[in-house]
Amino acid sequence: MLWRDLLAAAVLIAYYLVVCAIIPMLFKIWFRVPDELVRKTQHMAYTMSVFLLLHLFSSWYAALLAAALLIILAYPVLILLERTRWYGRMLVDRRPEGGELRLQLLYVQASFAVLIFIFWGVLGTDWRYLVAASVMAWGYGDAAAALVGKAFGKKRVLHRLVEGAKTLEGTSAMILAAAVALFVTLTWYGNVPWYLSLLVALMVAPVCGVVELFSRRGVDTLTVPFAAAAVMFPMIYIFGLLRWI
Numbered sequence: 001m002l003w004r005d006l007l008a009a010a011v012l013i014a015y016y017l018v019v020c021a022i023i024p025m026l027f028k029i030w031f032r033v034p035d036e037l038v039r040k041t042q043h044m045a046y047t048m049s050v051f052l053l054l055h056l057f058s059s060w061y062a063a064l065l066a067a068a069l070l071i072i073l074a075y076p077v078l079i080l081l082e083r084t085r086w087y088g089r090m091l092v093d094r095r096p097e098g099g100e101l102r103l104q105l106l107y108v109q110a111s112f113a114v115l116i117f118i119f120w121g122v123l124g125t126d127w128r129y130l131v132a133a134s135v136m137a138w139g140y141g142d143a144a145a146a147l148v149g150k151a152f153g154k155k156r157v158l159h160r161l162v163e164g165a166k167t168l169e170g171t172s173a174m175i176l177a178a179a180v181a182l183f184v185t186l187t188w189y190g191n192v193p194w195y196l197s198l199l200v201a202l203m204v205a206p207v208c209g210v211v212e213l214f215s216r217r218g219v220d221t222l223t224v225p226f227a228a229a230a231v232m233f234p235m236i237y238i239f240g241l242l243r244w245i
Contacts, residue, residue, distance in 0.1 A: 001058045001059075001062075004057075004058055005057055005058055005059075005062040005065075005066070007056075008052070008056035008057050008058075008062070008066065009065075009066045009069060011052065011056060012049070012052050012053070012056065012066050012070060013069075013070060013073065015045075015049060015052060016045075016049065016070060016074065019045045019049075020042055020045040020046060020049070021042075021091075023041070023045075024038045024039075024041050024042040024045070024091075024092070025090050025091060027041060028089075028090065028091070028092060029089070029090065035092045036146060036147065036150055037147070038092045039092045039146075040143045040146055040147060042092070043139065043142065043143055044139060044140075044143055046104075046108050046139070047135055047136065047138070047139025047140070047143075048139075050112055050131060050132055050135045051132065053066065053067065053112055053116060054116070054120070054128055054131060054132060060116050060117065060120040060121040061121065063116055063120075064113050064116060064117065064121075067109040067112055067113050067116075068109075068113075070105075070109060071105060071106065071109050074105055075102055075105065075106075078098075078101055078102045078105070079102065082097075082098035082099070082102075100218070103218060104218060104221060107218065107219065107221035107222055108221055110222065111135070111138075111221055111222050111225050111226070112131070112135070114226070115130075115131040115134055115135070115225060115226075115229060116128075116131055118229075119131045119229070119233075127233075129185070129186070129189050129190035129191075130190070130229055130232055130233060130236070131229075132185055132189055132190075133181075133182055133185040133186050133189070133190060133228065133229075133232060134225040134226070134228040134229040134232065135225050136181040136182065136184075136185045137178040137181050137182050137204065137205065137208050137224065137225065137228040138178075138208065138212075138220065138221065138224040138225040138228065139181070140177045140178065140180070140181040141174040141175070141177045141178030141181065141205070141208050141209070141212065141224065142174065142212060142220060142221075142224065143177070144170075144173040144174055144176065144177035144178075145166075145170040145171060145173055145174035145177075145209075145212060146170065147173075148169055148170050148172075148173035149165075149166065149167045149169055149170020149171075149173065150170075152169050153165070153166075153167030153168075153169040153170050154167065154169065155167055155168040155169065156168075157171065157213060159214075161214050161216075162213060162214060163215075163216040163217070166213055171209050171210075171212070171213050172209075174208065174209045174212055174213075175205045175206055175208065175209035176205070178201075178204070178205040178208040178209065178228075179201040179202060179204075179205035180201075182197070182200060182201035182204055182205060182228070182232075183197050183198055183200075183201040186200060186201070192236070192239075192245055193244070193245060196239055196244060196245060199235075200232055200235055200236070203231060203235065204228050204231045204232055204235075207227055207228070207231050208224050208227060208228050211223050211224050211227040212224050
């Protein structure tokens with residue numbers, strides 16, 4: 001088990017180094033891909049990494065230790081990079097002083113850790129698919145909201161609790177993408193009957209859209225998957241009591 005977990009940790013670190021860092025960096029430097037598209041490429045790489053935590057490691061606590069190790073290794077490296085003159089040319093960070101990438105690293109791993117602890121550590125392996133479903137709702141939904149909102153957004157949502165230039169078009173894209181991601185993940189990964197997956201997706205996706213709309217300072221990385229899980233769990237639990245799944 002130890003050697004398996006050590007190998008899994010090495011794979012996870014290599015994945016983050018290559019897929020989450022180097023490839024987006026090359027997109028920015030060599031191919032002149034727009035910054036927002038680079039950010040969302042990185043964002044989707046973060047999202048899909050949850051499957052490595054769920055399947056490469058022998059136990060939930062080994063997965064949590066790996067997530068912590070990733071932070072311990074990457075966080076100081078990002079601090080050092082922020083002090084260089086070429087940090088802004090290589091990486092996409094919306095804060096002039098830097099720090100966004102470090103904060104998102106913490107948010108992503110914290111989100112994964114809490115969900116894994118609850119839906120794998122506490123409730124057991126049978127509930128592990130809710131970790132993936134919650135993360136997919138956030139990952140694909142948030143990416144759609146940003147890309148569609150920036151490209152086609154015209155109707156701004158003006159509210160004192162809404163940060164930035166969020167639009168109805170972006171929020172609608174968020175809800176649609178989250179619904180599709182939830183449906184696919186629950187059906188094909190969670191083995192939930194398609195009609196129940198559809199019902200859950202239609203109930204949960206609007207909640208994700210509203211939560212994302214009112215989340216500030218990048219905390220949607222935490223709030224959206226937690227909200228998705230909070231709505232999904234009782235629904236799936238009731239389905240189980242009724243012996244529908």
